[in-house]
Amino acid sequence: MRPSPPPVPHHKRTGRPRSADADRAILEATREALVELGFGGLTLGDVAARAGVAKTTLYRRWPGKNELVVDAVAALFEERLELPDLGSLRADIQGVVLRFAELLNMPETRTALMAVVAEATSDEPLRRRIRDAIVDRQKHLVLLGRMRAQERGELPPDDGTEDPGRDDMIFDVVAGSVVHRVMVSSEPVDEEWADRLALLLVAGIGGLHAA
Amino acid sequence: MRPSPPPVPHHKRTGRPRSADADRAILEATREALVELGFGGLTLGDVAARAGVAKTTLYRRWPGKNELVVDAVAALFEERLELPDLGSLRADIQGVVLRFAELLNMPETRTALMAVVAEATSDEPLRRRIRDAIVDRQKHLVLLGRMRAQERGELPPDDGTEDPGRDDMIFDVVAGSVVHRVMVSSEPVDEEWADRLALLLVAGIGGLHAA
Amino acid sequence: MRPSPPPVPHHKRTGRPRSADADRAILEATREALVELGFGGLTLGDVAARAGVAKTTLYRRWPGKNELVVDAVAALFEERLELPDLGSLRADIQGVVLRFAELLNMPETRTALMAVVAEATSDEPLRRRIRDAIVDRQKHLVLLGRMRAQERGELPPDDGTEDPGRDDMIFDVVAGSVVHRVMVSSEPVDEEWADRLALLLVAGIGGLHAA
Amino acid sequence: MRPSPPPVPHHKRTGRPRSADADRAILEATREALVELGFGGLTLGDVAARAGVAKTTLYRRWPGKNELVVDAVAALFEERLELPDLGSLRADIQGVVLRFAELLNMPETRTALMAVVAEATSDEPLRRRIRDAIVDRQKHLVLLGRMRAQERGELPPDDGTEDPGRDDMIFDVVAGSVVHRVMVSSEPVDEEWADRLALLLVAGIGGLHAA
DNA sequence: TGTTAACCGAGACGGTACGTCCTGTCTTAGG
DNA sequence: CCTAAGACAGGACGTACCGTCTCGGTTAACA
Numbered sequence: 009m010r011p012s013p014p015p016v017p018h019h020k021r022t023g024r025p026r027s028a029d030a031d032r033a034i035l036e037a038t039r040e041a042l043v044e045l046g047f048g049g050l051t052l053g054d055v056a057a058r059a060g061v062a063k064t065t066l067y068r069r070w071p072g073k074n075e076l077v078v079d080a081v082a083a084l085f086e087e088r089l090e091l092p093d094l095g096s097l098r099a100d101i102q103g104v105v106l107r108f109a110e111l112l113n114m115p116e117t118r119t120a121l122m123a124v125v126a127e128a129t130s131d132e133p134l135r136r137r138i139r140d141a142i143v144d145r146q147k148h149l150v151l152l153g154r155m156r157a158q159e160r161g162e163l164p165p166d167d168g169t170e171d172p173g174r175d176d177m178i179f180d181v182v183a184g185s186v187v188h189r190v191m192v193s194s195e196p197v198d199e200e201w202a203d204r205l206a207l208l209l210v211a212g213i214g215g216l217h218a219a
Numbered sequence: 220m221r222p223s224p225p226p227v228p229h230h231k232r233t234g235r236p237r238s239a240d241a242d243r244a245i246l247e248a249t250r251e252a253l254v255e256l257g258f259g260g261l262t263l264g265d266v267a268a269r270a271g272v273a274k275t276t277l278y279r280r281w282p283g284k285n286e287l288v289v290d291a292v293a294a295l296f297e298e299r300l301e302l303p304d305l306g307s308l309r310a311d312i313q314g315v316v317l318r319f320a321e322l323l324n325m326p327e328t329r330t331a332l333m334a335v336v337a338e339a340t341s342d343e344p345l346r347r348r349i350r351d352a353i354v355d356r357q358k359h360l361v362l363l364g365r366m367r368a369q370e371r372g373e374l375p376p377d378d379g380t381e382d383p384g385r386d387d388m389i390f391d392v393v394a395g396s397v398v399h400r401v402m403v404s405s406e407p408v409d410e411e412w413a414d415r416l417a418l419l420l421v422a423g424i425g426g427l428h429a430a
Numbered sequence: 431m432r433p434s435p436p437p438v439p440h441h442k443r444t445g446r447p448r449s450a451d452a453d454r455a456i457l458e459a460t461r462e463a464l465v466e467l468g469f470g471g472l473t474l475g476d477v478a479a480r481a482g483v484a485k486t487t488l489y490r491r492w493p494g495k496n497e498l499v500v501d502a503v504a505a506l507f508e509e510r511l512e513l514p515d516l517g518s519l520r521a522d523i524q525g526v527v528l529r530f531a532e533l534l535n536m537p538e539t540r541t542a543l544m545a546v547v548a549e550a551t552s553d554e555p556l557r558r559r560i561r562d563a564i565v566d567r568q569k570h571l572v573l574l575g576r577m578r579a580q581e582r583g584e585l586p587p588d589d590g591t592e593d594p595g596r597d598d599m600i601f602d603v604v605a606g607s608v609v610h611r612v613m614v615s616s617e618p619v620d621e622e623w624a625d626r627l628a629l630l631l632v633a634g635i636g637g638l639h640a641a
Numbered sequence: 642m643r644p645s646p647p648p649v650p651h652h653k654r655t656g657r658p659r660s661a662d663a664d665r666a667i668l669e670a671t672r673e674a675l676v677e678l679g680f681g682g683l684t685l686g687d688v689a690a691r692a693g694v695a696k697t698t699l700y701r702r703w704p705g706k707n708e709l710v711v712d713a714v715a716a717l718f719e720e721r722l723e724l725p726d727l728g729s730l731r732a733d734i735q736g737v738v739l740r741f742a743e744l745l746n747m748p749e750t751r752t753a754l755m756a757v758v759a760e761a762t763s764d765e766p767l768r769r770r771i772r773d774a775i776v777d778r779q780k781h782l783v784l785l786g787r788m789r790a791q792e793r794g795e796l797p798p799d800d801g802t803e804d805p806g807r808d809d810m811i812f813d814v815v816a817g818s819v820v821h822r823v824m825v826s827s828e829p830v831d832e833e834w835a836d837r838l839a840l841l842l843v844a845g846i847g848g849l850h851a852a
Numbered sequence: 853t854g855t856t857a858a859c860c861g862a863g864a865c866g867g868t869a870c871g872t873c874c875t876g877t878c879t880t881a882g883g
Numbered sequence: 884c885c886t887a888a889g890a891c892a893g894g895a896c897g898t899a900c901c902g903t904c905t906c907g908g909t910t911a912a913c914a
């Protein structure tokens with residue numbers, strides 16, 4: 009899976025092309041600054057300086073701080089988040105929950121994720137960007153997990169009558185619970201907690217099918 | 220339950236006392252500004268102007284924007300969030316989920332809540348303030364719901380062996396799921412969705428007890 | 431004659447009053463920067479830094495670079511330009527021409543004067559400011575010189591029939607000639623040149639009276 | 642007399658030759674931009690765009706804004722400024738003063754002239770360029786006027802003892818007075834004022850000869 | 853009943869970041 | 884070698900808020 013491409017300019021192919029090095033340097037500098045200063049302390053001028061790039065170059069590519077941070081953080085999700093095959097639905101869920109929590113505890117993402125989501129509450133384009141760059145890429149993990157469980161016989165196969173929003177709800181529950189635990193309750197997501205959440209979900213999903 | 224009082228000054232009781240009108244006017248102005256400008260656009264200078272108050276007065280009472288917003292929003296949770304008794308655990312959960320979603324969709328809270336949580340990721344005192352003013356007041360709803368369910372016989376009575384973090388997890392799951400649905404997925408929380416979540420939880424909780 | 435007062439704000443007498451020290455420091459810093467960097471190189475940010483003052487303080491008092499420079503330079507004209515009484519009209523003119531040329535050769539004024547006049551060509555308020563702060567204060571020197579010459583008997587006394595714009599023209603000729611000599615022709619204004627100009631003027635004025 | 646040619650490149654004569662159209666378009670665009678925006682608002686990027694030319698092309702031909710403006714304005718002086726033969730020294734002077742004032746009131750020159758002179762105070766090459774392209778071409782008018790006056794018998798013929806800087810001073814006085822009147826005093830140069838200046842000068846020159 | 857200390861409004865203060873603009877150079881592709 | 888197009892590093896711009904401060908003036912409890 010390749011990293012999200014930089015926002016494609018719809019120009020003619022004339023003039024000096026944009027430097028790909030600059031893109032890389034900027035995103036790297038952004039993550040570095042997030043670690044050191046947090047989202048609030050992050051300054052576009054500072055990022056530009058770290059990247060050895062002029063502020064204008066930065067503004068030419070991204071509309072502002074929010075979009076830049078989304079792109080900078082998206083790459084981390086890309087490479088870090090996957091669904092391990094651990095032999096059972098419960099173990100799979102536990103595994104992905106632990107990895108997700110680990111990701112949320114990285115200093116780059118800790119402050120950045122909530123902040124951009126907050127900004128996005130009144131910024132539809134930003135909301136779409138977050139979905140495209142981060143959320144939707146996680147969502148397929150739910151689908152994958154379901155398919156594996158169905159192959160194992162842990163869940164009944166689809167028969168065409170199931171709720172189409174079913175996987176979306178599972179995703180909201182998993183992601184939301186972990187985020188709330190980490191960000192709001194400030195409690196650790198350890199193996200035990202992850203297992204109990206997995207247990208609750210497995211039982212709950214069973215209940216949904218039974219209904 | 221009265222709204223959280225402004226931080227008490229520990230002075231001698233001499234001199235002119237602080238104006239209580241000012242407090243009210245400031246919190247009201249803050250909510251008004253949140254609706255019009257969102258969290259990011261909210262300015263302490265602007266709030267002061269709306270409240271007909273000097274910036275100094277404002278800074279004398281609150282350390283900064285974050286704390287002010289927490290207090291301004293807390294009152295809303297106080298008055299709006301309660302657990303209706305609808306006759307069954309599933310219906311109770313559905314009911315509180317719908318009320319919570321409604322609260323999250325108010326313009327005052329929509330942007331403010333996520334924003335202060337984001338700020339709180341690197342600000343322990345703010346995190347505590349949020350817990351004291353908002354989160355903990357919701358948490359007792361979980362306890363209340365459990366007790367009702369136990370009275371009804373929907374859940375087994377406590378026998379002293381249960382996980383002490385059990386209710387915390389339920390709270391993280393409920394609150395987190397709704398927040399994620401509303402804020403990140405940008406999908407509506409309607410009666411159907413709330414009911415399905417309630418169903419999943421009831422079954423899941425059952426699974427926890429069975430384990 | 432006191433130095434030109436800072437632009438008077440028409441506020442109420444409320445709030446913290448503006449610092450008089452800041453005014454002094456800013457004007458001094460402006461002159462210093464003019465010497466070191468010239469008008470083109472002068473930056474309001476740099477002036478603020480030199481004066482130990484915030485940029486905002488500077489913008490609160492002056493609309494921009496042009497007005498600031500006018501005020502900074504005006505003080506020099508105030509203190510340096512006077513009409514010596516040397517016993518004859520011709521010597522008086524020679525004297526004032528030499529002083530004026532000297533002033534134009536100071537590094538503060540050399541670059542600043544022409545620049546603000548240039549800017550003023552499309553900025554009526556600036557033009558007025560220049561007249562008020564600099565030009566009009568010089569103009570009375572012409573009147574003073576005429577009166578002395580009339581007392582000495584070098585010129586006939588006014589009889590009420592003379593051209594009201596007469597002194598204005600003399601002023602334009604004296605000031606314009608010196609400026610052009612120094613700025614455009616880049617030739618020195620030495621005693622001889624000044625004396626020849628004085629001679630031309632005395633004769634010319636005589637011609638005007640004769641007409 | 643043709644307009645001053647652009648600085649000749651001393652390259653080999655290989656490769657694609659420079660477009661002469663471009664030169665014309667650039668100078669025209671410069672004058673147009675001067676009228677619309679004034680000197681301060683004039684941008685090389687904007688001039689390039691108006692001329693339908695790349696910025697590179699512009700920088701290849703002129704070192705910067707100042708030089709470009711000098712060349713763009715010089716052509717106007719070339720074609721507009723001449724010494725009419727009106728039968729007497731006084732009338733000749735009046736005539737040239739009126740034409741010069743007219744030139745100074747054109748929007749292209751109004752702001753441009755003072756600005757480049759101001760820039761030239763700390764830029765010797767620019768000063769030379771101004772002299773070559775503008776000032777020296779005017780100076781011969783003084784010589785021409787003197788010769789005509791001598792032919793008419795209004796002035797004594799040269800006898801080899803006269804001051805060599807004599808004509809320079811006349812030039813400084815005429816040009817400086819008009820510029821000061823127009824630019825600084827912001828008063829009109831009408832027929833009456835021009836005549837009075839001519840009268841003063843004729844008498845003054847007489848005084849110089851008598852000395 | 854006057855003192856007095858803390859309050860209040862207003863607004864200036866030193867700072868910091870903003871997002872835009874222009875400069876003069878460069879790097880493309882094409883003539 | 885020139886051209887158009889446009890990206891590049893750099894730097895100043897003028898604005899907006901921040902959180903602090905300094906004023907003159909007000910208000911209520913205490914003496």
